[in-house]
Amino acid sequence: MRATKAPGEDGFPALFFQKLWHIFSDEVSSFCLQQLNGEMEVSRVNYTHIVLIPKKVLPTDLSHFRSISLCNVIYKIMARTIANRFRGVLAKCIDKAQSAFVPGILISDNALIAYEILNALNKKRMGRKRLMAVKLDMSKSYDRVEWIFLEKTMERMGFESCWINLIMQCISTVSYSVILNGQIGNSFYPSRGLRQGDPLSPFLFLICGEGLFSLMRLAQREEHFRGVKVSRSGPQISHLLFTDDCILFGEATERGAGQLKRMLRDYRSCSGKQVNFDKSTVFFSTNTTEAVKELITRTLGVRRSNDPKRYLGLPNMVGRKKNEAF
Numbered sequence: 001m002r003a004t005k006a007p008g009e010d011g012f013p014a015l016f017f018q019k020l021w022h023i024f025s026d027e028v029s030s031f032c033l034q035q036l037n038g039e040m041e042v043s044r045v046n047y048t049h050i051v052l053i054p055k056k057v058l059p060t061d062l063s064h065f066r067s068i069s070l071c072n073v074i075y076k077i078m079a080r081t082i083a084n085r086f087r088g089v090l091a092k093c094i095d096k097a098q099s100a101f102v103p104g105i106l107i108s109d110n111a112l113i114a115y116e117i118l119n120a121l122n123k124k125r126m127g128r129k130r131l132m133a134v135k136l137d138m139s140k141s142y143d144r145v146e147w148i149f150l151e152k153t154m155e156r157m158g159f160e161s162c163w164i165n166l167i168m169q170c171i172s173t174v175s176y177s178v179i180l181n182g183q184i185g186n187s188f189y190p191s192r193g194l195r196q197g198d199p200l201s202p203f204l205f206l207i208c209g210e211g212l213f214s215l216m217r218l219a220q221r222e223e224h225f226r227g228v229k230v231s232r233s234g235p236q237i238s239h240l241l242f243t244d245d246c247i248l249f250g251e252a253t254e255r256g257a258g259q260l261k262r263m264l265r266d267y268r269s270c271s272g273k274q275v276n277f278d279k280s281t282v283f284f285s286t287n288t289t290e291a292v293k294e295l296i297t298r299t300l301g302v303r304r305s306n307d308p309k310r311y312l313g314l315p316n317m318v319g320r321k322k323n324e325a326f
Contacts, residue, residue: 043173137279146272
């Protein structure tokens with residue numbers, strides 16, 4: 001835990017407890033253990049201040065601000081303990097296409113796979129099979145997560161009820177107060193969403209992503225949707241995800257596009273996570289006809305891209321001008 005990062009509503013950063021741990025260690029440890037063992041309500045320390053940080057020099061709209069949640073240190077200690085337990089079992093619970101926060105999997109893995117597939121699409125000039133890559137822009141992905149969906153997903157994964165209850169307490173008993181011009185506003189209580197800055201949020205977000213990937217795996221088994229193979233003996237890749245940066249691969253057909261649209265609609269209605277189709281893009285293999293491109297673009301409701309540019313900060317297409325890519 002960083003020493004001076006985002007102090008809580010009491011104003012005490014982690015540095016205060018680190019320097020005086022020889023004084024507070026017994027009390028803090030006992031308090032956190034009581035909460036982790038279900039002997040005390042998490043709501044006692046689950047209050048958060050929200051600070052609005054401007055994204056631009058002269059902000060004129062609420063969308064021009066980024067919200068930062070200031071959780072207190074005691075809650076962060078408890079949440080970090082739960083997150084560390086999550087980390088140990090995460091690889092067994094989530095899809096291999098998710099590369100974030102999973103021990104033994106590098107962020108660069110997904111970037112390299114995306115590069116290979118997009119490069120193959122760009123070089124595919126012949127053949128009947130036409131392919132596409134759809135890069136999704138998730139709209140306010142953390143804020144829209146439905147708690148009941150998260151709870152049912154964890155139940156489906158086989159987590160114990162006591163563990164699920166502890167997680168749900170952490171996310172559902174939170175109260176917020178907005179700090180505006182140095183003044184603390186009245187408290188209010190959310191009904192959905194995950195906090196930015198909560199150590200648990202990235203792991204819970206990955207669990208929510210399993211809903212979409214389960215739909216895609218089911219569609220592949222029933223042959224309603226097919227992924228992309230770079231080589232004949234290679235694996236079929238249909239999706240890659242790093243937190244909320246998602247890219248989907250499939251055959252460029254009207255049936256495939258319609259099935260993908262239905263899966264995204266079903267996922268949105270259950271999880272609350274909504275795709276911003278206006279900012280999402282689709283990239284086609286070179287052998288795709290203009291008529292098919294127009295049909296699929298209209299079916300999905302996304303923008304067409306001739307150059308997918310970057311994924312996870314790395315270039316997807318490298319031409320002769322290497323300086324522009326790197």
